[in-house]
Amino acid sequence: MRTRTLLLALTASLPFTPAASALSEYGIEGMGVVSTRADEIRATLAADGQRIIWASNREGGAGGWDLWQARLQDKRWTDPQPLALNSSADELDPFLSSDGHWLYFASNRKGGHGGLDLYRAAIAADGSLGAPQNLGPTLNGRQDERSPTLADDGRLLFASNRDGGGGGWDLWQTRASGDGFTAVTELAEINTPADEVDASWLGGGRGVVLARTNPQGGTQLWLSQCRQGQWDQPSLLELSFNSADSDTRGALIDANKPAELVVSGTARAPRAGGMDLYRMKAPVVDGDDSCR
Template sequence: MRNYQLAESWYSKLVTMKDAPVDSYITYAEVLRNNGKYTEAKKQYEYLKDSRFPGVDPAMMDRMIRSCDSAVFWMNHPTDIQVRNLVFTNSIYSDWGGIPFSRGLLFLSDRLESGFNNKKYGWTGNGYTHLFIADESRTVKPLDTDNINGVFHTGLVTLSADASEMVVSKTDHSVLKDHTSGDRHLNLLGFSLYSSRYAGGKWSAVTPLSFGAATKGYSVGDPFLSKDGKFLYFSSDIPGGYGGTDIYYAERLSDGAWSTPKNIGPAVNTAGQERCPAFDEKGNFYFASDALVGMGGLDIYVVAGGNFTKGTPLNMGYPVNSPEDDFAFYFKDGSRGYLSSNRQGGKGNDDIYSFRIPSAASSYAKLSGKVINGTTSAPIANAVVTITDSSRNERRQISTDDDGRFSFRLDTLSAYQLKAEKTGYHGHGTFVDMSKQGDEDSTYVLMKLDSIILDRPQKLFDQIGNIYFDYDKWELKPGMKAEVDKLVNILQVEPTLKVEISAYTDARGKASYNMKLSRERAQSVVNYLEEKGIDAARLQAKGYGESKLVNGCSDGVPCTEREHLQNRRVEFTLFRR
């Protein structure tokens, strides 16, 4: 379901079980990569390699280990390319494959559009993927539904240089694939390519492209037309390739037909999936692959000069690539374009992002800091630090070095949200407004992470003042809710934990009444946690009345109100489920 945080917690529990299947370790390592925890993922790959499990390819594990090392380097040495979420096109659904068209943007989405064909796709529960257009006013609507979009999936498209011709991938009922999921046998449909012409403000009905017998019965998609219109590049599972899907090209013949496709060769194609071929104005060749050294999922690569038969693919690095799937990298002009990604921090599943290559004259500010243990002040290595500029929908990540240090190079003085995370620690967030730094072009932040303690009571409300309960009251006040939110965060990130909420009173009043009052206080915290979406089965409320005072303020002992306040508290104890 691509909920990588929850998946990580459950797989971390699964791999500790006796006789855990090998694929659970592999999936756990991949999920760790998806969450940017490359050092932890590397340990899993090293364990898989050293244990010599049947079916585990040591060479593949070596590549994954190199990928983890490379990803840490790329995140700590990001490129200057600026990547931002294209908010006006994106939704809670899957939105991807953006290409410019007539001062607007064409893109794909599986959103359920009012007044449109809302037939649901059984695999996802969302709509079928169709082409949409966002015009200059950023109004989004389906594209020419009669001639381009059909009942089933529409896939990636490519346009000729003058935008008069479109090649589009669409579901083809003659391309039938068998798929087994558990004990279910499914039939999946593949894609074929079709062409359409634009005239009079409308696209013509699509006609199928023919490549002869070579592609018959096989899926063909991800088209890209060369600038001169003479060559068509695409991905396909045609037999005789190097892996799952390879990239091919065909030449347009003098009669307008297409030649038999040719595989572009092993310099680009691998045993995995290669997709989304494209060229820029300088002739550099771009594509996506999940089987080269990368950050996780599909990564975007470039072959300088476009010599894909002999050239070496170079990973585009971070932030073009992320720990998740990154693909469909297309230029709008010489320095700007679009890519698609399901990276964390987006609006939905896949989102469209704009990218811009800044000029050499661009200036930058620096935000650096250190992550330490809140109790011992020791530096925390390999913590994941996320910086978010909500005003520009920009989100980046970095890993701390062995001394707990991190540094971001920023192209604008803005307000940023920082968050540090590491397995076994409470996450810590802070807000930094660099727009108020005056002439300073650098800022330093110290972030403290506290260890998650199991099987031992911990204070939930540590501050004296409006955080503790008022005398003879059990309602949570706003300041108290902010403290309980820290517990909410722990339970959301660590779904394998459960918690006991223990509440106490001071010694004034009858012991029986205080016992009832403390139970009400514990239950008020549990109620709030449930409102925040925490499963009731993970929560236990207990009241201890005046039985466990933290000072000497027992019955008859004169104490100040501040001393009594210290006893009107809540504690929590975390356990493994």
């Protein structure tokens, strides 16, 4: 399957186990419940800290990559379950809005505009999810769109391999407007001929953490900050397994603990299987608001 090959190429239990490899690292997330022998990428947490949703290719879902969730009980993630909105296609890159009203994600299910499209599903008061809504042709084109992240001011950040960027996968942004979104623009200072994917806002939108491919064949996490109306040259995120030959991606702020990031990667230890989910200290963001 073309999409699955692309995703893999790009690609409770004790919530965290101490890691001695770097001061910024707190350990693996949900050993055996969230992080398993399968691959887990990009986790998003509810603002009350009681719910985590992530993408996995583990067995038991609807097929391909699916979205899974677990609930916090006695300070442990428990009862992992696939979401009812999963299809026989791929669902990945979940993001819970900070107001708790929406779950954003990417999917190549039938009925889209082409390849991976961006969707959202309303979250009811009891936590149940409504029917997925395609975000429309302003955002979704014939190519692929993934990694949606919404800032509190309405800016939606995502990745796409559409034409007009730096080459390959690039970062794009739009802004919520009524029931839709404004025209998309690229983050030109950040985009390069390499692939930029899995980006998310930090520091209230004054910073961007992103995954970028490198000539060694790896994917690493980088941080760019807004300064005087432009995004500065990204700096490498300090993480022991964020090396040139690694596949490290999918960094998102924990909405319940804004000083912490959850990232996807493969550490030597602790390790559950393929791509696992880990916690680390969020980097300091001292950029300004002039890129809004």
